Amino acid sequence: MNSEVMPSIVRMEPEVLKSLLAEVKETVATSFEMQPAPKATFTSANMWNIRKNVKSASAMLRRFN
Numbered sequence: 001m002n003s004e005v006m007p008s009i010v011r012m013e014p015e016v017l018k019s020l021l022a023e024v025k026e027t028v029a030t031s032f033e034m035q036p037a038p039k040a041t042f043t044s045a046n047m048w049n050i051r052k053n054v055k056s057a058s059a060m061l062r063r064f065n
Helices: 014-022 044-053 057-064
Strands: none
8 A cells, every 4th residue: 555645735836827827718608508408297107116116124124034
């Protein structure tokens, strides 16, 4: 196991730090339109599937005995 630890403070020259903080390259998407998310309905079939797939504690005990 390697016990060497990297220092948490990164040392760099002030000129390099200034150039990194000043340089920003971004592209703004102006023609993009968000589509509304389709509404999902929760039906009794969804509830039935959830109940069918639930693993109960008693079923787990029966399986291990």
